[in-house]
Amino acid sequence: MRMQSSSEQPLYRDETATLSNRVEDLLDRMTLEEKAGQLVGTWAGQLSEFKTVEDAADEVRDHHVGAVASFGWGGAADMRLDDIVEHVNQLQEVALSETRLGIPLLFNVDAVHGHAYVAEGTAFPNGLGVGATWDAEAAERAADVTATEVRRSGAHQNYSPTCDVAREPRWGRAFETFGESPYLCGKLAAAKVRGYQGEGIENSSSVIATAKHFPAYSEPARGEDAAPVEVSEYVLRNVFLPSFLDALDEGVESVMPCYNAIDGEPAHGSRRYLTDLLRGTLGFDGTVVSDWNGVRMLHDDHKITTDHRGSVRQTRDAGLDIASVDAVAHAEHLVDLVKHGELAESTLDESVERVLEQKFRLGLFEDAFVDPAEARDVVGAAPHRDASLEAARESMTLLKNDDLLPLDDDTDVLVAGPNADAPVHQLGGWSVPDPEGTDVVTVRDGIEAVTDGDVAYEQGATMNDELDVAAAADAAADADVAVVALGEPWYLHEFGPTADTGTEPDEFPNRHSLSLPDAQRHLVEAIHETGTPVVGVLITGRPLIVDWMADNVPALLMAYYPGTMGGQAVAETLFGENDPGGRLPITIPKSEGHLPARFNHFPHPTPIGQNEHPSSYDPLFEFGHGLSYAEFEYGQITVADSTLGPHETTTVEVPVENVSDRPGTDVVQVYVTDHASSTVTPVRELRGFERVSLDAGERDTVSVGLDAASLGRVDAEGVRRTAAGDYSVRVGDQTVGLRIETTYD
Numbered sequence: 239m240r241m242q243s244s245s246e247q248p249l250y251r252d253e254t255a256t257l258s259n260r261v262e263d264l265l266d267r268m269t270l271e272e273k274a275g276q277l278v279g280t281w282a283g284q285l286s287e288f289k290t291v292e293d294a295a296d297e298v299r300d301h302h303v304g305a306v307a308s309f310g311w312g313g314a315a316d317m318r319l320d321d322i323v324e325h326v327n328q329l330q331e332v333a334l335s336e337t338r339l340g341i342p343l344l345f346n347v348d349a350v351h352g353h354a355y356v357a358e359g360t361a362f363p364n365g366l367g368v369g370a371t372w373d374a375e376a377a378e379r380a381a382d383v384t385a386t387e388v389r390r391s392g393a394h395q396n397y398s399p400t401c402d403v404a405r406e407p408r409w410g411r412a413f414e415t416f417g418e419s420p421y422l423c424g425k426l427a428a429a430k431v432r433g434y435q436g437e438g439i440e441n442s443s444s445v446i447a448t449a450k451h452f453p454a455y456s457e458p459a460r461g462e463d464a465a466p467v468e469v470s471e472y473v474l475r476n477v478f479l480p481s482f483l484d485a486l487d488e489g490v491e492s493v494m495p496c497y498n499a500i501d502g503e504p505a506h507g508s509r510r511y512l513t514d515l516l517r518g519t520l521g522f523d524g525t526v527v528s529d530w531n532g533v534r535m536l537h538d539d540h541k542i543t544t545d546h547r548g549s550v551r552q553t554r555d556a557g558l559d560i561a562s563v564d565a566v567a568h569a570e571h572l573v574d575l576v577k578h579g580e581l582a583e584s585t586l587d588e589s590v591e592r593v594l595e596q597k598f599r600l601g602l603f604e605d606a607f608v609d610p611a612e613a614r615d616v617v618g619a620a621p622h623r624d625a626s627l628e629a630a631r632e633s634m635t636l637l638k639n640d641d642l643l644p645l646d647d648d649t650d651v652l653v654a655g656p657n658a659d660a661p662v663h664q665l666g667g668w669s670v671p672d673p674e675g676t677d678v679v680t681v682r683d684g685i686e687a688v689t690d691g692d693v694a695y696e697q698g699a700t701m702n703d704e705l706d707v708a709a710a711a712d713a714a715a716d717a718d719v720a721v722v723a724l725g726e727p728w729y730l731h732e733f734g735p736t737a738d739t740g741t742e743p744d745e746f747p748n749r750h751s752l753s754l755p756d757a758q759r760h761l762v763e764a765i766h767e768t769g770t771p772v773v774g775v776l777i778t779g780r781p782l783i784v785d786w787m788a789d790n791v792p793a794l795l796m797a798y799y800p801g802t803m804g805g806q807a808v809a810e811t812l813f814g815e816n817d818p819g820g821r822l823p824i825t826i827p828k829s830e831g832h833l834p835a836r837f838n839h840f841p842h843p844t845p846i847g848q849n850e851h852p853s854s855y856d857p858l859f860e861f862g863h864g865l866s867y868a869e870f871e872y873g874q875i876t877v878a879d880s881t882l883g884p885h886e887t888t889t890v891e892v893p894v895e896n897v898s899d900r901p902g903t904d905v906v907q908v909y910v911t912d913h914a915s916s917t918v919t920p921v922r923e924l925r926g927f928e929r930v931s932l933d934a935g936e937r938d939t940v941s942v943g944l945d946a947a948s949l950g951r952v953d954a955e956g957v958r959r960t961a962a963g964d965y966s967v968r969v970g971d972q973t974v975g976l977r978i979e980t981t982y983d
Contacts, residue, residue, distance in 0.1 A: 275302025282308035282315035310347025326392030342602035353387035357675030367798035369416035369823030381433025399430035408461030413779025417823025424484035451496035512557035630807035635820035640792035644814025666799025684809030725778035819903030821864035837861035868902020896932035914963025
């Protein structure tokens with residue numbers, strides 16, 4: 239029975255009233271304890287302790303908790319759709335019927351590459367795979383599908399997109415990023431925001447997007463997750479902030495701070511970053527939501543506060559709105575801090591207003607429940623799987639091909655390797671850790687479906703241990719070709735947890751090595767020694783060092799973590815039904831000793847002469863690399879206007895012809911070098927790109943817009959300012975000049 243009589247229709251229940259009036263009316267009715275509860279979330283599942291759905295219901299009922307994570311993360315109570323829907327509805331009923339004001343709950347999920355923490359959900363390629371598509375429209379479509387599945391299963395906020403720029407390939411979260419180019423990351427992050435939020439979160443198929451991890455997370459010391467990021471102010475503004483600026487330009491509704499410290503300040507407790515920079519300089523007006531346990535890390539790990547109460551106070555002074563899973567203890571500290579005059583109640587009011595506004599706009603006060611039948615129809619629907627397949631196809635990146643690929647339709651194939659028939663590894667992190675209930679098409683499945691020849695399967699090795707390498711070699715001797723799927727397993731953060739990955743912290747994968755472990759190397763070497771041609775397929779989250787394979791096997795395909803339909807995309811690519819149109823979004827180094835290996839490194843002196851200095855960028859495979867089965871020729875590039883004002887745009891035009899006898903896809907990449915700046919700038923930066931697919935013999939002129947403002951540097955006010963002077967525009971091996979004729983006042 240509802241505690242609020244339906245005959246007592248308060249203004250906030252009137253959906254015809256203005257948003258501001260509804261928020262104001264509800265806020266005026268709330269006690270301090272109810273306000274505090276709206277600013278914290280809880281969980282159901284295993285985190286620091288195990289909580290049942292009933293435990294979460296008690297916290298909602300007794301402590302006014304306003305947000306719940308009962309599904310959509312690694313330790314969640316529910317990973318099967320029917321259970322998810324049942325418990326979402328149960329918890330919403332508690333919030334609506336068993337609390338004084340009946341404020342609905344906000345459910346949040348980590349659906350970072352599709353609804354992958356739901357067994358029946360659609361998983362798209364993980365971040366680097368999306369980066370490899372160089373296709374913002376595809377990223378937007380994937381996010382739109384994800385938002386639809388998330389809403390139909392009962393959640394309202396997605397902790398995505400990842401705006402981090404992959405500056406450290408040893409880092410265990412590199413696979414979540416879109417790569418090493420701030421420009422590429424920004425374009426794809428913005429596309430994800432558009433896909434998640436659509437025309438606005440008022441739409442019943444949209445979710446709150448959450449740009450993370452602000453302001454700089456992805457270049458940690460030693461490659462160690464959440465270690466300090468010690469970067470210059472220039473790098474902070476011009477490497478890490480641009481992708482957040484693009485997300486903010488798209489109206490992203492929420493931002494999540496990073497775990498780590500920058501310049502000695504942990505972001506969760508930094509007013510400098512969360513208020514002065516994010517809200518003041520950058521003008522953000524949405525919610526700031528903590529990363530999980532980000533509040534407690536201030537005293538447990540960073541040691542800048544003495545206890546949880548002190549951490550709560552510091553995060554509120556800094557500008558935090560919602561403490562994701564800090565639950566009842568955080569709310570109780572908020573009440574105590576206000577009552578003792580250590581925290582202004584108006585600070586809580588500002589955050590509560592933002593939270594309530596989003597709940598009203600989401601339509602939760604009108605309809606907070608989930609239709610189980612609709613959820614079953616939508617989550618994992620065939621059109622969504624088709625979209626996942628298309629994204630995986632676009633991501634396939636052919637690193638090497640000595641005329642082995644594409645394979646003939648009747649090829650006899652040995653399929654081998656630890657990732658050849660491993661659904662969970664194919665999904666990668668931020669996905670269900672158990673294949674039960676999933677419908678993943680593995681590499682083995684895909685090859686068996688596409689070839690008319692015989693298919694044999696011998697795993698040969700796990701990630702770190704040999705199984706029966708001799709059996710795999712014997713089977714290879716009887717095959718026309720061996721497809722060996724190698725790489726990394728499912729993992730999160732610092733390559734764990736062990737209970738899910740099956741690997742110990744001192745085993746591969748880890749941040750100490752980017753090379754394949756002995757077991758995988760021995761497997762591919764033994765198969766190679768049979769004389770049967772080998773195709774290496776890398777299913778991995780990071781750019782692995784595969785120098786022996788690059789030298790010895792005739793074909794290498796980078797498949798990343800390709801998602802639900804990834805095995806079909808791999809097979810179609812190997813057999814020529816799909817042209818490999820992916821291009822590397824991150825550099826593959828020759829060795830750990832070559833790190834950092836970035837295409838956009840800074841120029842510098844060579845004191846004893848250039849001839850005495852090894853190249854600053856000498857990778858195994860460079861950023862932007864990728865082969866097609868077709869052959870393309872570029873005509874003379876031109877720039878429509880070679881002289882621009884700082885706010886003007888021009889067009890780079892590139893004639894592209896497919897001079898082969900088969901259709902194919904290429905990515906036109908536009909790089910710019912800044913000769914005008916008075917400060918040191920990268921040797922080149924990606925500033926534009928366009929995918930182009932052409933039939934055999936077809937020719938087209940590809941136009942890539944170039945915005946003069948995008949050539950500038952982000953200043954202390956968060957504004958790009960473009961210096962007057964000369965710039966070089968490069969496409970392929972051609973370079974043309976561009977001049978910015980005036981500067982800013």
